[in-house]
Amino acid sequence: MPDRSGSQPAEAAPPASRPTAQRDLEEGIERDFARNLSYGEYLDLAKVLSAQHPRSVPTRHDEMLFIIQHQTSELWLKLMLHELHSARDLIRADDPRPALKRLARVKHIQVILTEQWSVLATLTPSEYAQFRSFLATGSGFQSWQYRSVEFLLGNKNAEMLRVFEHDPIVHAEVSTLLHEPSLYDEVLAWLSRQGYAVPPELLDRDWSRPHQENEGLVELFGQIYAAPDEHWGVYELCEELIDVEDNFQFWRFRHLKTVERIIGSKRGTGGSSGVPFLRRALDLTFFPELYSVRSRIQDVTEEGYHHE
Numbered sequence: 001m002p003d004r005s006g007s008q009p010a011e012a013a014p015p016a017s018r019p020t021a022q023r024d025l026e027e028g029i030e031r032d033f034a035r036n037l038s039y040g041e042y043l044d045l046a047k048v049l050s051a052q053h054p055r056s057v058p059t060r061h062d063e064m065l066f067i068i069q070h071q072t073s074e075l076w077l078k079l080m081l082h083e084l085h086s087a088r089d090l091i092r093a094d095d096p097r098p099a100l101k102r103l104a105r106v107k108h109i110q111v112i113l114t115e116q117w118s119v120l121a122t123l124t125p126s127e128y129a130q131f132r133s134f135l136a137t138g139s140g141f142q143s144w145q146y147r148s149v150e151f152l153l154g155n156k157n158a159e160m161l162r163v164f165e166h167d168p169i170v171h172a173e174v175s176t177l178l179h180e181p182s183l184y185d186e187v188l189a190w191l192s193r194q195g196y197a198v199p200p201e202l203l204d205r206d207w208s209r210p211h212q213e214n215e216g217l218v219e220l221f222g223q224i225y226a227a228p229d230e231h232w233g234v235y236e237l238c239e240e241l242i243d244v245e246d247n248f249q250f251w252r253f254r255h256l257k258t259v260e261r262i263i264g265s266k267r268g269t270g271g272s273s274g275v276p277f278l279r280r281a282l283d284l285t286f287f288p289e290l291y292s293v294r295s296r297i298q299d300v301t302e303e304g305y306h307h308e
């Protein structure tokens, strides 16, 4: 036994700052929700939390992880779409400053979505095999929110609409996005309205087609990146777009690597070759000119620095 003589008596109340096992509730804390709006009611949690329906028979423990991973991803995609729609509309209305704020939020959502793969990576191939057959032909390829994000960012592909034909409301919504200008298209139109020499063929075209790399636009970006101080607003917006594409690719890469460790070289439930199909998405780009311009920027030499 340690010698306690000289220490405080055993019954002494602990100092107020010491941690305790219980926190006293304050008088003012609202406890009656018979008539007042509660947390669960506001968030409609009864609906959200009763939407997890494992299909495996008998129910496999790990299917809950699979369902919640997808549902949380879809919720974040919903917010991302909300922000991207708004960013595009703000730029269309010549108001790029709040659009930058929207894109900043989009980037944080992307970080969460990419980090979230680590939770699903705890699913082993053996655990997934226990319930994979119950997913039948379901696949993330059929995520209409994901496809909407791709379309808003400019990865247009009319063939993607086929999988939504069974659902007229969703089909109409994704089809509208296919035929509207993307965020990038609106940025280019805004640049033109600001007096920049955007090639005219980029300002009026069939929006349902993906944007094709344009040499004139690379040259324009070349001028902007050669003198950022003179074009700060545009330069900042361009770098924000690069961040969004970068983050998008990180998500695709983590999806690919997670899929690889869980199903190896099996074909996908959606009917694709699986990993090889997902790998080809890594060659896609939303903003080709913003990448091309990077190799055009002149490296400053001591001589050039002093004499220009």
Ligand code: HEM
Pocket: 069, 070, 073, 074, 120, 123, 128, 138, 139, 140, 141, 142, 143, 146, 255, 259, 262, 263, 267, 268, 269, 270, 271, 272, 273, 274, 275, 277, 278, 281
């Ligand atoms: C065990 C976990 C997963 C596996 C094995 C898997 C596998 C696959 C495969 C093989 C494809 C290609 C299409 C196909 O043939 O099915 C695909 C596409 C896709 N998956 Fe997953 N996936 C998983 C989890 C997720 C999660 C959590 C999401 C989040 C929403 C997701 C979203 C998508 C999307 C959006 C596509 C379409 C990608 C594109 O068009 O490039 N997947 N997935």
Ligand SMILES: N[C@@H](CC(=O)c1ccccc1NC=O)C(=O)O
Pocket: 070, 132, 135, 138, 139, 140, 141, 263, 267, 268, 269, 270
């Ligand atoms: N394509 C996956 C299945 C899959 O992941 C999935 C199935 C149903 C609902 C969402 C899914 N997620 C992403 O593709 C597979 O081949 O195992």
